[in-house]
Amino acid sequence: xxxxxxxxxxxxxxxxxxxxxxxxxxxxxxxxxxxxxxxxxxxxxxxxxxxxxxxxxxxxxxxxxxxxxxxxxxxxxxxxxxxxxxxxxxxxxxxxxxxxxxxxxxxxxxxxxxxxxxxxxxxxxxxxxxxxxxxxxxxxxxxxxxxxxxxxxxxxxxxxxxxxxxxxxxxxxx
Amino acid sequence: xxxxxxxxxxxxxxxxxxxxxxxxxxxxxxxxxxxxxxxxxxxxxxxxxxxxxxxxxxxxxxxxxxxxxxxxxxxxxxxxxxxxxxxxxxxxxxxxxxxxxxxxxxxxxxxxxxxxxxxxxxxxxxxxxxxxxxxxxxxxxxxxxxxxxxxxxxxxxxxxxxxxxxxxxxxxxxxxxxxxxxxxxxxxxxxxxxxxxxxxxxxxxxxxxxxxxxxxxxxxxxxxxxxxxxxxxxxxxxxxxxxxxxxxxxxxxxxxxxxxxxxxxxxxxxxxxxxxxxxxxxxxxxxxxxxxxxxxxxxxxxxxxxxxxxxxxxxxxxxxxxxxxxxxxxxxxxxxxxxxxxxxxxxxxxxxxxxxxxxxxxxxxxxxxxxxxxxxxxxxxxxxxxxxxxxxxxxxxxx
Numbered sequence: 001x002x003x004x005x006x007x008x009x010x011x012x013x014x015x016x017x018x019x020x021x022x023x024x025x026x027x028x029x030x031x032x033x034x035x036x037x038x039x040x041x042x043x044x045x046x047x048x049x050x051x052x053x054x055x056x057x058x059x060x061x062x063x064x065x066x067x068x069x070x071x072x073x074x075x076x077x078x079x080x081x082x083x084x085x086x087x088x089x090x091x092x093x094x095x096x097x098x099x100x101x102x103x104x105x106x107x108x109x110x111x112x113x114x115x116x117x118x119x120x121x122x123x124x125x126x127x128x129x130x131x132x133x134x135x136x137x138x139x140x141x142x143x144x145x146x147x148x149x150x151x152x153x154x155x156x157x158x159x160x161x162x163x164x165x166x167x168x169x170x171x172x173x174x
Numbered sequence: 175x176x177x178x179x180x181x182x183x184x185x186x187x188x189x190x191x192x193x194x195x196x197x198x199x200x201x202x203x204x205x206x207x208x209x210x211x212x213x214x215x216x217x218x219x220x221x222x223x224x225x226x227x228x229x230x231x232x233x234x235x236x237x238x239x240x241x242x243x244x245x246x247x248x249x250x251x252x253x254x255x256x257x258x259x260x261x262x263x264x265x266x267x268x269x270x271x272x273x274x275x276x277x278x279x280x281x282x283x284x285x286x287x288x289x290x291x292x293x294x295x296x297x298x299x300x301x302x303x304x305x306x307x308x309x310x311x312x313x314x315x316x317x318x319x320x321x322x323x324x325x326x327x328x329x330x331x332x333x334x335x336x337x338x339x340x341x342x343x344x345x346x347x348x349x350x351x352x353x354x355x356x357x358x359x360x361x362x363x364x365x366x367x368x369x370x371x372x373x374x375x376x377x378x379x380x381x382x383x384x385x386x387x388x389x390x391x392x393x394x395x396x397x398x399x400x401x402x403x404x405x406x407x408x409x410x411x412x413x414x415x416x417x418x419x420x421x422x423x424x425x426x427x428x429x430x431x432x433x434x435x436x437x438x439x440x441x442x443x444x445x446x447x448x449x450x451x452x453x454x455x456x457x458x459x460x461x462x463x464x465x466x467x468x469x470x471x472x473x474x475x476x477x478x479x480x481x482x483x484x485x486x487x488x489x490x491x492x493x494x495x496x497x498x499x500x501x502x503x504x505x506x507x508x509x510x511x512x513x514x515x516x517x518x519x520x521x522x523x524x525x526x527x528x529x530x531x532x533x534x535x536x537x538x539x540x541x542x543x544x545x546x547x548x549x550x551x552x553x554x555x556x557x558x559x560x561x562x563x564x565x566x567x568x569x570x571x572x573x
Contacts, residue, residue: 035351060459
């Protein structure tokens with residue numbers, strides 16, 4: 001089975017890092033995964049998008065078509081990236097940063113950045129909060145697997161906070 | 175085999191180069207190649223190697239040539255704008271026969287172009303970017319695993335033939351992360367050594383049987399003179415027509431005689447194919463899906479994937495053109511490889527182009543559509559054209 005995910009926002013929000021962690025988790029569960037990205041020349045603030053395809057078989061073309069799940073961390077990203085979604089796919093929005101909700105069947109609104117700032121202490125953890133929510137929604141990897149992948153990627157001194165951020169996102173989905 | 179892990183194409187190049195024995199990297203960062211420099215900076219000190227970031231791309235090319243002459247296996251990496259700056263010294267490496275691998279992770283050009291967008295538009299730069307008659311080797315991977323393998327092969331070829339080798343990556347594969355399992359060791363071609371002592375009359379540029387000279391490394395007891403001027407076996411410049419002719423001929427012949435060893439292609443779904451797509455690098459991944467879908471509809475189409483870009487796969491393309499009704503060349507540029515395919519096909523079948531140059535990679539549907547249109551056009555024109563000239567009705571995909 002093929003799962004296609006698109007994580008989008010602006011440069012600095014960590015959507016590419018979140019996508020890499022997700023792909024790493026899938027690989028560690030023995031699946032095939034391909035992660036690609038596109039971003040502007042700016043280090044911060046430009047449009048940023050990363051796509052992950054997870055499959056049991058080989059993956060050639062690296063871009064997603066009709067994603068099962070789209071994460072949008074800015075209004076611009078939400079407006080741009082929902083259109084080609086699978087009709088049964090789910091659109092995950094940062095509820096504070098995306099006030100205008102696109103017309104999609106399945107929308108999940110989570111105060112991703114707000115949770116990161118108020119509960120974990122920094123907006124920096126927003127991508128990991130989002131990752132927790134994505135894993136709960138898609139069940140693409142086990143919670144334990146994504147925990148291990150996050151712990152491997154982040155600076156050792158921040159593992160505890162990142163685990164908390166991940167759980168926050170996971171629990172934010174009903 | 176090591177365990178499976180997620181790895182980026184650029185990281186795989188650094189891993190491959192290191193395993194092939196590269197112990198010196200000189201470079202200057204540029205998107206989308208920077209992760210190669212980052213990987214080398216991380217790994218080289220741990221194995222006693224040297225990483226140096228120079229003041230620009232020209233100096234980066236100079237420093238790796240110096241290190242190579244002193245006996246290190248060397249690598250530099252850049253993208254179009256930086257590769258343009260390196261051209262003078264790439265020619266120097268060809269003339270003075272200095273082993274060096276130059277990675278070009280292609281982005282949209284010309285000039286600074288689109289820094290983060292994929293392209294395959296430096297194919298001809300790889301061949302003719304530096305001036306004068308010279309051979310070159312260029313390889314282009316389509317996967318992260320193959321980026322590793324071709325990094326190893328690039329280093330080995332540069333050592334075996336004492337020539338610059340261009341590892342012609344594209345942003346698609348350079349920045350792609352996918353699952354790989356890398357080998358624990360690889361076959362490594364050692365630095366060629368002199369077969370005579372100074373007392374026995376050693377001359378650094380006397381060719382061996384394979385027409386490649388065994389030039390001693392600096393600092394190992396031999397007197398070596400290195401120059402970009404045409405030189406004789408001693409390495410010193412000579413202004414004679416005969417020496418010039420012999421030198422240029424040997425430079426070409428050392429590669430030409432080994433062309434079957436150097437040129438690699440892969441045939442996919444070609445057993446019963448009536449039509450063929452020729453592609454390479456990251457674009458070939460999308461071609462694969464397009465062909466798969468076309469076959470589901472009963473169309474007998476396959477792919478010849480170029481792994482070696484230079485020297486060009488003349489023989490493979492000629493044979494392909496002799497057994498299919500039409501060829502579609504799919505490349506992420508305005509049309510470069512297509513002209514080489516037309517030349518090699520010698521009019522044996524029509525050759526059409528599917529080009530794209532708008533920052534976006536191909537989508538499988540665009541290529542499937544181009545395959546359909548190529549077949550329709552070939553059938554309408556009655557197949558083989560005696561004059562062998564295919565009017566270039568480009569199958570360009572626009573947004």
